[in-house]
Amino acid sequence: MTLKLYNTLTRKKEVFEPQDASNVRMYVxxxxxxxxxxxxxxxxxxxxxVLFRLLRHLYGxxxxxxxxxxxxxxxxIIARAADEDRAISDLTEETTRQFHDDIRAxxxxxxxxxxxxxxxxxxxEPKATEHIPQMIAMIECxxxxxxxYEAEGHVLFDVTSKDDxxxxxxxxxxxxxxxxxxxxxxxxxxxMDFVLWKPSLAKQPGWESPWGxxxxxxxxxxxxxxxxxxxxxxxxxxxxxxxxxxxxxxxVAQSECAHGGKPFARYWLHNxxxxxxGEKMSKSLGxxxxxxxxxxxxxxGEVIRFAMLKTHYRQPINWTQKGLMDAAxxxxxxxxxxxDEDDExxxxxxxxxxxxxxxxxxxxxxxxxxLHKLVKTFSPGHSDEVKQKGIEQLRNSLxxxxxxxxxxxxxxKIASTITYGRDGPQIDEARVGQLIAERTxxxxxxxxxxxxxxxxxxxxxxxxxxxxxxGTTWEVAR
RNA sequence: GGCCACGUGGCGGAGUGGUGACGCAGCGGACUGCAAAUCCGUUUACCCCGGUUCGAGUCCGGGCGUGGCCUCCA
Numbered sequence: 001m002t003l004k005l006y007n008t009l010t011r012k013k014e015v016f017e018p019q020d021a022s023n024v025r026m027y028v029x030x031x032x033x034x035x036x037x038x039x040x041x042x043x044x045x046x047x048x049x050v051l052f053r054l055l056r057h058l059y060g061x062x063x064x065x066x067x068x069x070x071x072x073x074x075x076x077i078i079a080r081a082a083d084e085d086r087a088i089s090d091l092t093e094e095t096t097r098q099f100h101d102d103i104r105a106x107x108x109x110x111x112x113x114x115x116x117x118x119x120x121x122x123x124x125e126p127k128a129t130e131h132i133p134q135m136i137a138m139i140e141c142x143x144x145x146x147x148x149y150e151a152e153g154h155v156l157f158d159v160t161s162k163d164d165x166x167x168x169x170x171x172x173x174x175x176x177x178x179x180x181x182x183x184x185x186x187x188x189x190x191x192m193d194f195v196l197w198k199p200s201l202a203k204q205p206g207w208e209s210p211w212g213x214x215x216x217x218x219x220x221x222x223x224x225x226x227x228x229x230x231x232x233x234x235x236x237x238x239x240x241x242x243x244x245x246x247x248x249x250x251x252v253a254q255s256e257c258a259h260g261g262k263p264f265a266r267y268w269l270h271n272x273x274x275x276x277x278g279e280k281m282s283k284s285l286g287x288x289x290x291x292x293x294x295x296x297x298x299x300x301g302e303v304i305r306f307a308m309l310k311t312h313y314r315q316p317i318n319w320t321q322k323g324l325m326d327a328a329x330x331x332x333x334x335x336x337x338x339x340d341e342d343d344e345x346x347x348x349x350x351x352x353x354x355x356x357x358x359x360x361x362x363x364x365x366x367x368x369x370x371l372h373k374l375v376k377t378f379s380p381g382h383s384d385e386v387k388q389k390g391i392e393q394l395r396n397s398l399x400x401x402x403x404x405x406x407x408x409x410x411x412x413k414i415a416s417t418i419t420y421g422r423d424g425p426q427i428d429e430a431r432v433g434q435l436i437a438e439r440t441x442x443x444x445x446x447x448x449x450x451x452x453x454x455x456x457x458x459x460x461x462x463x464x465x466x467x468x469x470x471g472t473t474w475e476v477a478r
Numbered sequence: 479g480g481c482c483a484c485g486u487g488g489c490g491g492a493g494u495g496g497u498g499a500c501g502c503a504g505c506g507g508a509c510u511g512c513a514a515a516u517c518c519g520u521u522u523a524c525c526c527c528g529g530u531u532c533g534a535g536u537c538c539g540g541g542c543g544u545g546g547c548c549u550c551c552a
Binding site for chain 2: 031038040075169170242243244245271274281282310312320323325327329330336363365369370372412455464
């Protein structure tokens with residue numbers, strides 16, 4: 001199966017050819033830990049989790065290395081900790097824990113899920129604060145090679161020292177300088193030069209360095225951590241499109257200059273942006289949707305994940321309540337088939353149509369369409385053998401996109417929880433049971449007038465009935 | 479202001495030079511006492527204006543709209 005990926009570097013869909021098929025390496029920019037992850041933060045985590053799963057499927061579980069960092073030193077963190085009058089490590093550790101809880105609920109693979117104790121880990125979650133020496137070493141190397149300079153306690157990268165600076169974001173220095181709107185710090189040689197290291201006040205977190213006590217600039221951590229865990233040159237670098245400039249451009253500049261011009265990441269993947277109910281998600285509009293809020297409200301992680309994957313990763317998403325509900329109902333179609341398992345699986349192979357869809361630049365919406373088509377191949381009137389094989393393929397295919405845990409899934413219950421809250425409406429279950437018994441009795445004597453009256457009465461109480469072969473069941477109407 | 483994306487049926491959302499993806503909703507049918515659920519079938523589309531082509535949602539140019547980056551925010 002050929003994997004094709006859209007490479008931001010070339011702005012084309014390309015056939016993916018790893019440097020070393022026995023060790024495919026991917027780096028993704030992770031969160032800055034100072035607050036709950038919002039739905040926009042969750043997107044790259046989910047998208048690249050699917051890619052990680054696909055790579056493991058295509059190249060073998062032992063032949064993929066994935067690094068997704070935690071940024072735990074940053075001015076936003078410093079400011080938040082100061083606001084809340086708490087220790088920085090306290091804030092970053094708690095936020096990291098919350099982040100892990102959230103994404104685990106979204107069905108995202110965690111290092112402990114894939115790493116074997118004692119073996120080389122295939123999933124690393126490096127922290128910036130644990131790589132300060134590597135950052136300092138890289139900065140020293142950049143100074144020594146004439147790409148960086150020290151000024152007033154800062155170390156800055158000289159963008160004019162790299163001929164092809166701007167190649168990833170496709171901007172020229174002239175354009176950027178013409179379009180710049182900010183005042184330039186007086187110690188900068190060029191207005192686009194960016195900080196590699198900056199001095200820290202006594203109160204701020206800092207590390208001793210050749211340039212005094214200070215802390216790293218924003219971009220250097222990813223260059224240092226990817227080098228430490230994936231090497232100077234690796235296959236895939238992922239992140240949100242918003243990071244393209246300046247963050248990723250500057251990573252390229254730092255790494256390639258520190259590595260004697262050796263190419264940095266070979267394939268750059270960027271996920272699209274997200275809006276909420278048609279508006280930009282912003283603090284000023286007060287429409288930030290955190291993963292935690294959605295989970296607390298009663299949206300299962302699988303629904304959030306599925307809603308995300310229904311849109312191609314490069315497209316913008318308009319995140320809406322209706323979209324979530326649609327996703328919840330659609331997921332029921334698959335859960336209907338996968339929930340009851342009795343037979344031992346004979347294979348863990350997903351359907352080739354789903355692998356093919358994912359292999360075409362991670363086309364998850366097409367993969368979902370293929371899942372529906374797969375269900376149609378076995379749903380009604382087929383032999384048990386065909387059905388069994390189909391269900392197995394469906395289950396394996398869902399697992400490939402991280403939706404393998406649908407046992408007990410109940411869209412109606414979800415809808416009811418969302419509508420009425422976790423405690424639900426006040427329902428007198430004994431009374432409901434009594435009415436249903438009365439109705440059943442009426443139906444037995446073919447007194448359908450009375451039977452329908454009772455059903456109407458229950459409907460007014462917010463109860464919907466289902467008459468099945470094994471009797472009548474009820475649920476909260478939505 | 480500069481640079482970059484995106485704009486598909488009532489809604490969501492793939493595709494991207496030549497047979498109407500797929501899902502929801504709607505409509506018709508099966509099932510059901512009637513419904514619900516489930517299953518089967520099915521109507522509706524490519525922002526606007528030019529151009530290229532035998533043929534354009536699909537390529538090119540212009541316009542409009544939305545969004546992103548350039549500046550802390552993903």
